[in-house]
Structures are given as structure tokens and as C-alpha cells.
Amino acid sequence: EIVLTQSPGTLSLSPGERATLSCRASQNVNSNHLAWYQQKPGQAPRPLMFGASIRAAGIPDRFSGSGSGTDFTLTISRLESEDFGVYYCQQYGSSSTFGQGTRLEIK
Amino acid sequence: EVLLGESGGGLVQPGGSLRLSCVASGSSFENYWMSWVRQAPGTGLEWVATIKKDGSEKYYMDSVRGRFTISRDNAKKLLYLQMNSLRAEDTAIYYCARPQLLPHDIFNDWGQGTMVTV
Numbered sequence: 001e002i003v004l005t006q007s008p009g010t011l012s013l014s015p016g017e018r019a020t021l022s023c024r025a026s027q028n029v030n031s032n033h034l035a036w037y038q039q040k041p042g043q044a045p046r047p048l049m050f051g052a053s054i055r056a057a058g059i060p061d062r063f064s065g066s067g068s069g070t071d072f073t074l075t076i077s078r079l080e081s082e083d084f085g086v087y088y089c090q091q092y093g094s095s096s097t098f099g100q101g102t103r104l105e106i107k
Numbered sequence: 108e109v110l111l112g113e114s115g116g117g118l119v120q121p122g123g124s125l126r127l128s129c130v131a132s133g134s135s136f137e138n139y140w141m142s143w144v145r146q147a148p149g150t151g152l153e154w155v156a157t158i159k160k161d162g163s164e165k166y167y168m169d170s171v172r173g174r175f176t177i178s179r180d181n182a183k184k185l186l187y188l189q190m191n192s193l194r195a196e197d198t199a200i201y202y203c204a205r206p207q208l209l210p211h212d213i214f215n216d217w218g219q220g221t222m223v224t225v
Contacts, residue, residue: 020146032143035213037152044217045152045200056215088152092211 001093002027004099012107021102023089028069030093036065036074039101040085049074054100063103081106109133109216115152116221121192123225129186129203134187137161137181140206141187144214145199145223155201156188157210166210171197194225 003026013019023034028036032052037045048054049065062077076083084106089099115127127143136156143155156177157166176189186203200220206212 018124031213037214045214046217047213047215048215050207056213064142090152090213092206092209092213094211095168096211098154100151 002029002094004091004097005087006099006102007058008086008088009100010103010105012105013079013104014107015079015081018084019074019079019104021076021104022072023067023072023074025070025072026093027094029072029091030031033039033070033091033093034067035090035092036067037088037090038083038085039088045088058095076104079104081092108175109136109205111137111205111216111218113201113203113218113221116223118224119193123223124189124191125193125223127188127190127203127221128222129188131184131186134200140208140210140212141177141179141186142185142204142206142214144202144204144217145197146202146210146220147196147199149198153199154211157206162212168193169170172218174198193223195225197223198224198225 005024007022033054036049039045053065064075086101088101110132113129142157158177174192178187202220203218205216206216
């Protein structure tokens with residue numbers, strides 16, 4: 001099973017700042033089959049990115065994804081108040097596993 | 108987009124059983140793989156099971172294989188999860204979710220979830 005480790009556990013930033021979230025895999029992720037989700041309290045996860053760098057439908061371009069192999073990054077260029085929540089990465093190249101999440105909170 | 112709505116959650120004793128249902132609205136339910144994903148209180152997400160469009164292939168996470176059964180009724184646009192021999196560690200919100208294209212894929216659509224407490 002591929003284990004995904006996300007860092008940092010919590011990120012405290014202000015609106016307008018840049019956020020960088022990391023997701024590291026215990027093995028290579030096949031074909032960059034790596035996705036990112038945002039989850040807010042009481043809601044289901046919302047898909048943000050797939051294929052490591054492709055934005056899902058309706059996701060603004062301040063969100064970008066990068067990486068390959070075992071190291072992946074989600075960047076939010078200019079934080080808006082609606083961006084705060086918990087972010088999860090998921091690999092779907094070998095079965096499907098999720099990271100433990102990064103909490104993005106308002107500083 | 109597929110709209111999904113789960114039901115059937117509740118409180119059950121260890122060793123008991125529960126059947127979850129998920130109704131889909133919109134067209135083409137029969138054209139989609141479907142999955143269950145769970146989230147234990149205050150923790151992360153965990154893929155549970157996936158079923159092929161026609162029900163002919165099923166995949167399970169190791170800890171539920173042999174205890175849980177995923178099934179579907181395409182005519183009624185319903186997805187099911189039969190959960191037997193329930194354990195305390197099965198306590199979670201259970202979401203039905205639609206993989207984009209493949210059995211293991213990004214989950215494009217999610218229901219609101221139903222809570223199972225063991």
C-alpha cells in the first residue's frame with residue numbers, strides 16, 4: 001500500500017499570502033495519478049486537482065499542482081477567505097489511498 | 108455531474124450488520140463505476156470499496172474484505188454497502204462517491220455522507 005504523508009499538519013496564513021502544501025508518497029505514484037481535495041467542516045471533500053497538475057472543473061487558477069514520482073505540491077497563489085479548510089492528497093495509481101490532511105487556517 | 112444521497116446509517120452493536128444505500132440522480136448511473144469512501148471522526152479519508160458499471164467487478168480495502176459487500180441496482184439508480192461483523196473501527200461517515208473514469212480515480216462527485224457508529 002502506498003502511504004501518503006502530508007506536511008505541514010497545520011498552516012496558518014493570512015488572506016493574500018501564498019500557501020504551499022506538500023504530499024510525499026512512500027513509493028512512486030504511477031502516471032502521476034495524484035489528486036487534491038478541499039474539505040470544510042460538515043461537508044464532503046471537493047476535488048481540486050487530478051493528474052497532479054490538472055485543475056478540476058470550476059477550480060480557479062490560483063490553485064496549481066506540481067510534482068512527480070514521490071513528491072507533489074499544491075500551491076495556492078493568493079489565499080482568499082474561502083480557501084481555508086483541510087486539504088487531502090490521494091493517489092490512485094495503485095489502489096487508492098489518502099494522506100492524513102493539512103489544515104489551512106486563518107492567521 | 109451526478110447528485111448522490113446516502114441513507115441507512117445509525118448506531119449498531121459490535122458484530123452487528125447495517126446496509127447503506129446511495130441514490131443517484133441524473134442520467135447515466137449505469138455508465139459509472141461507483142465507490143464508498145469513509146472518514147472516521149476527526150480523521151482522514153479511506154477508500155472502502157468500488158464496483159464496476161455492471162456489477163461484474165468489485166474491489167475492497169483489506170480490512171473490510173469478507174465483511175462488507177458492495178452492490179448496485181442500475182434500474183433504480185441505487186448503490187449499496189452491506190456491512191456485516193461490524194467493529195468499533197468501522198465507525199465513520201460513509202460517503203458514496205463517483206470515480207472519474209477508472210475503478211481507482213479521482214472522485215468527482217460525493218454524497219453528503221451517512222454516519223455509522225459501532
